[in-house]
Amino acid sequence: MTLEQLHALFIEHPTICTDTRKITPGCLFFALKGPNFNGNAFAKDALEKGAAYAIIDEEEYKTSDRFVLCEDVLKTLQDLATYHRNQSKAKVVSLTGSNGKTTTKELIHAVISQKYRTIATKGNLNNHIGVPLTLLSIKEDIEMAIVEMGANHMGEIAMLSKIAQPDFGYITNFGKAHLEGFGSLEGVIKGKSELYDYLIAHDKFVFMNADDRVQQEKLAPYIKKIGFSTTDHQFYTITFKEANPYVILEAEGTQIKTQLIGRYNFPNCCAAILMGKYFNVPLGDIKTAIESYQPQNNRSQIISKNGHEIVLDAYNANPTSMKAALENFSLMDAKNKTLIIGDMFELGETAAEEHQVLADFTQKLGFDNVLLVGENFFRTQTVAKKFKTFEDLKDYFLKNPVEKGTFLIKGSRGMALERILDIL
Structure with a gap:
């Protein structure tokens, strides 16, 4: 099937699915591969759940005309997108x-x-x-x-x-x-x-x-x-x-x-x-x-909860965004500020240095209460309270109820620090 023919098929069935758990009737299922899965193996299931066609790249899975065989499913998806964009x-x-x-x-x-x-x-x-x-x-x-x-x-x-x-x-x-x-x-x-x-x-x-x-x-x-x-x-x-x-x-x-x-x-x-x-x-x-416009999804949200004012910025973090958030929090006109910051991921060989820099920066800004969470922050040299895991932080809060105040919560996505809202 040519790209033009596949695009004509897409115009007839203009919904793309890549996950058999989210199949919608009449969609096109693209059997993408990942490190731990082969979408081709789920193509038959996708059709049974209501997909109109399944785009696959392994011939052994083609058992009817509703399977569209191509050389590489991912590249075909990308090429189809470019073709559609140009139409x-x-x-x-x-x-x-x-x-x-x-x-x-x-x-x-x-x-x-x-x-x-x-x-x-x-x-x-x-x-x-x-x-x-x-x-x-x-x-x-x-x-x-x-x-x-x-x-x-x-x-x-x-x-x-x-x-x-x-x-x-x-x-x-x-x-x-x-x-x-x-x-x-x-x-x-x-x-x-x-x-x-x-x-x-x-x-x-x-x-x-x-x-x-x-x-x-x-x-x-x-x-x-x-x-x-x-x-x-x-x-x-x-x-x-x-x-x-x-x-x-x-x-x-x-x-x-x-x-x-x-x-x-x-x-x-x-x-x-x-x-x-x-x-x-x-x-x-x-x-x-x-x-x-109102921010959502843990991005720079202000939440009032149980007498606390919470700046929730826990969607993601890196050294640059973390420094900007800390500086901004330090300038906010609020009392009894508590800083809860979690590890920053994907820093490679610079991880230890960048976490130490941030730990030092929190001290320089003089926050009332600083809580550092994660293995990288746990290894820093600092007077701040350190917790190796989120569970350790949770135990601390259960044993030490915090005063009403203003919180900044920020960390990389993998830290999922928004969970702290259920504890405060």
């Missing part, structure tokens, strides 16, 4: 970066959808499977697609750019994330900049944070760009007002009061405003979109 009239905006990708993507979606029929990456489905699935969710009437792209090693953004073929692109920032895969901050910059490489090579348009030195240097010779800045008036100027705790900013004399905490969310809002202006969304509608 669509939608413009694609891709974004990547070390921190703030998902929040920025959701803000851009909120703003752009004020004027255009828009889809965006669901959650953080931003990898070699998630990006194709996002592209394949572009329906005939969609005008704009906001595609988030994540990476933890070199070459990944280049590959995702080739699949998504974006018309526009934005990089949130370059920080100490996924150092295990990228090797160093310089590696992160090079890896994330693969989006710039694609956009420049194909004469596409770039949005930029003109206050970011690295972005300025990378894009200096390139003409097709537009940026925002707090100080440089040759770019679109946006003024930061405060973040105590919520970010308030001003654009063209219009004040925008967000429901996002932390100055680190200011550039995320700026990117959405800049794109809204570029795509001719009225400033009043931009204001409405940003002021209405």
